[in-house]
Amino acid sequence: MDTKKLVALVVVVFLGFWMFTDPSGLADTSKAAASSGWDLTTKAFNGVIDFVGAMD
Template identity: 45%
Template sequence: MNKGVIVVVVLFFGFWLFTDAAGFASAAEAATGWVWNLGQQFFSSVIDFINAL
């Protein structure tokens, strides 16, 4: 990945964190919940698949 893109992304998140900390925290909480639910679904599907064998 281009280093310039990484720098722009980090600056964007840094700016967002300092200008709207509550919004950033809310978005991070929602993203964490989404990832957690996706992980639960994935492992549940793997367990169901193994049990079906």
């Protein structure tokens, strides 16, 4: 079995176990991760906009 497939399988099993044992904890963690990802994306695009604007 490929290493990537094995790692993906372990992650899926872990997330499934977490979902059944502590669904509210998984939801809170997912919400926090999504919020952090959105903040990072926003900062990256603002940086690109500032950079392109400064080239004038």
